[in-house]
Amino acid sequence: MSKTEKTEKDKKDGAEPGKKSKKKLLLIVGLVVLLAGGGGAYFFLFRDSTPAPPEPGKVVALDAITVNLTDGHYLKLKLALQATIDAAETPDGSKALDLAVTQFSNQTVATLSSNDNRETQKSELKEKVVKAYDEEVMDIYFTEFVMQ
Known part of the structure; x- marks a missing residue:
């Protein structure tokens, strides 16, 4: 062909x-x-819109405090604050210690003797501390926890 x-054939086919x-x-x-x-x-x-977790910075050890519990008992508590790497300066521990005193005052020895209850109290304290420091602190550690 x-x-x-x-x-001519294409014209006939319409193409x-x-x-x-x-x-x-x-x-x-x-x-x-x-x-x-x-x-x-x-x-x-x-896309995943969750923010990346903060990167850890300095750990700031705080002085031990004594908190009054019920029935004449007391708690000796020593905290450390895990700052984020973005923290402008080393966090002052006074807010965290004040929150700890409020959290543990008038608790019973029986309540704080249970690991589950102690972890619950620690978790609640951590939330308050992170909020108080405008998320420049990302975690807290109990370096000493003695009841008598």
Whole structure:
């Protein structure tokens, strides 16, 4: 079949030369745009939006304090504060010690003797301390916990 016969046949079929390749190109470009748009939308809408955990900085050991418990007992408590690396300066421990006194005052020895209850009290104290220091402190450690 000669070139003129093909052109005449294409005209009879309703297709013009070069039309098929333009349609294919438009289809491919359209698919690429859709995939890129979908990927971008997924990245911005469904990415994990949880902030990265803070990086630990200095650990500041605080002086021991004595807290009155019920029935004439007392608690000797020594804390250390885990500052974040972003902390502007070494945290002053006075806020943390005040919160610890408030947290443990008038508790019973039986309550604080249980590991679960002690961990609950520590967790509550940690939340208060982190909030009081505007999240420049990320954790607390009990370096001494003696009841009598």
